[in-house]
Amino acid sequence: MITLEQALEIAFSKAQLLGTETIDFLQSSGCILAQDVIADADMPPFHKSAMDGYACRRADLDMELEVVEIIPAGYTPTKSIALGQCSKIMTGAQVPEGADTVFMVEYSSETATGKIKFTGEKTNSNICLKGEDLKEGDLVISSGTMVKPQHVAILASVGCINPLVYQKPQVGIISTGSELVNPEVTPRSSQIRNSNGPQLFAQATKQGFPVNYYGIVPDDEQLTTKIIEKSVAESDVTILSGGVSVGDFDFVPKIIQKLGFEIHFNKINIKPGQHITFASKGNKYIIGLPGNPVSSFIQFEVFALPFLRKLMNYQQPEIQLPMPMSHDYFRKKTDREECLPVQITNQNEVTLVEYHGSAHIHAYHQAFGYISVPAGTTEILKGELVHVRPL
Numbered sequence: 001m002i003t004l005e006q007a008l009e010i011a012f013s014k015a016q017l018l019g020t021e022t023i024d025f026l027q028s029s030g031c032i033l034a035q036d037v038i039a040d041a042d043m044p045p046f047h048k049s050a051m052d053g054y055a056c057r058r059a060d061l062d063m064e065l066e067v068v069e070i071i072p073a074g075y076t077p078t079k080s081i082a083l084g085q086c087s088k089i090m091t092g093a094q095v096p097e098g099a100d101t102v103f104m105v106e107y108s109s110e111t112a113t114g115k116i117k118f119t120g121e122k123t124n125s126n127i128c129l130k131g132e133d134l135k136e137g138d139l140v141i142s143s144g145t146m147v148k149p150q151h152v153a154i155l156a157s158v159g160c161i162n163p164l165v166y167q168k169p170q171v172g173i174i175s176t177g178s179e180l181v182n183p184e185v186t187p188r189s190s191q192i193r194n195s196n197g198p199q200l201f202a203q204a205t206k207q208g209f210p211v212n213y214y215g216i217v218p219d220d221e222q223l224t225t226k227i228i229e230k231s232v233a234e235s236d237v238t239i240l241s242g243g244v245s246v247g248d249f250d251f252v253p254k255i256i257q258k259l260g261f262e263i264h265f266n267k268i269n270i271k272p273g274q275h276i277t278f279a280s281k282g283n284k285y286i287i288g289l290p291g292n293p294v295s296s297f298i299q300f301e302v303f304a305l306p307f308l309r310k311l312m313n314y315q316q317p318e319i320q321l322p323m324p325m326s327h328d329y330f331r332k333k334t335d336r337e338e339c340l341p342v343q344i345t346n347q348n349e350v351t352l353v354e355y356h357g358s359a360h361i362h363a364y365h366q367a368f369g370y371i372s373v374p375a376g377t378t379e380i381l382k383g384e385l386v387h388v389r390p391l
């Protein structure tokens with residue numbers, strides 16, 4: 001059986017990058033930039049006051065100063081500051097010529113004749129110099145970056161309102177299983193509510209992927225074929241849950257082959273969720289996830305998500321936080337890599353959450369993330385570093 005690493009290698013080798021498009025920067029969160037973003041001006045664009053106060057010459061701080069002008073933010077000063085003079089200035093306003101210091105209004109007093117005195121002992125210059133953050137032409141965000149809210153602020157600050165980004169893959173989500181009913185229905189005996197579909201929808205939309213949600217299809221070959229065909233026509237990546245094992249009604253592998261897809265693997269040596277199918281036909285992909293709820297949840301995180309990101313040319317490694325275990329952990333069977341839900345203690349240590357196996361999605365309601373125990377590892381001792389993947 002192949003490892004997760006090998007599975008990702010195979011899937012990445014089949015991934016055809018989606019095209020690029022320019023979009024409204026307000027809609028760019030979660031996109032991967034396909035261009036470098038360059039500063040179109042110095043930042044700050046002028047010598048800017050960092051405080052509300054008085055702009056003067058440092059050499060004049062012990063003099064009584066005449067106020068020659070009031071400078072609000074957004075106003076271009078008209079007077080330059082000479083010996084014994086100051087301008088009242090607001091935070092964010094342009095510092096007038098001749099001034100090299102702004103003292104805060106809290107450290108000032110007015111004399112009987114209306115002059116201003118500095119009452120502090122010493123002061124910073126309180127001036128942000130033109131271009132001290134960025135120079136015109138500087139690279140501010142490099143191609144390949146995933147846009148987060150802080151990048152949206154930077155795009156705005158340099159006027160890049162239509163960035164070039166990689167298109168996001170359209171994701172189709174199908175839940176297979178004749179035992180499934182919609183969440184609003186009270187299941188009869190032998191039925192179970194569809195939780196994988198809503199969970200996959202939430203996982204995909206959390207990452208910003210557009211989703212076509214097809215709900216439940218019973219274990220019927222014709223109906224399953226029809227819905228897969230529809231999803232393939234409307235989506236780049238179709239994600240199914242259930243129907244990929246070896247039961248009499250596990251049609252999915254057969255159907256996708258009939259539809260002309262090539263199956264690249266149907267098992268990964270990982271727990272939970274070893275039954276996972278990956279197939280492609282040109283630039284269309286099908287990922288068949290195991291029906292057990294934790295399996296489909298974890299397999300989305302460890303396999304489907306990196307693959308979806310690969311289609312957008314995302315090349316950054318996934319974040320994993322090295323943290324010490326708060327207790328010993330032992331296991332008997334070590335043939336598979338195993339993902340386990342964890343919490344973080346107040347001492348910043350990792351504790352395993354009570355977890356009964358691949359149907360026990362409720363274990364994850366209190367999980368901060370999960371750790372992966374490599375194949376071959378029998379024990380992790382208290383204090384040993386594990387790598388936590390946040391959820």
Ligand SMILES: Nc1nc2c(c(=O)[nH]1)N[C@H]1C(S)=C(S)[C@@H](COP(=O)(O)OP(=O)(O)OC[C@H]3O[C@@H](n4cnc5c(N)ncnc54)[C@H](O)[C@@H]3O)O[C@H]1N2
Nearest residue numbers: 175177193194195196197242243244245250275290291292
């Ligand atoms: N003979 C064998 N049987 C099974 C094996 C095996 O190796 N040999 N592996 C088991 C494991 S492990 C898993 S995982 C499942 C994978 O099979 P399927 O992907 O075909 O999944 P199903 O049989 O359809 O469902 C498994 C389980 O999950 C529940 N389920 C399915 N879909 C949903 C949903 N949308 N929401 C909530 N729960 C769902 C389903 O009712 C089953 O209880 O195969 C094992 N069998």
Ligand code: MOO
Nearest residue numbers: 273274290295358
């Ligand atoms: O492959 Mo199953 O998903 O381990 O529970």
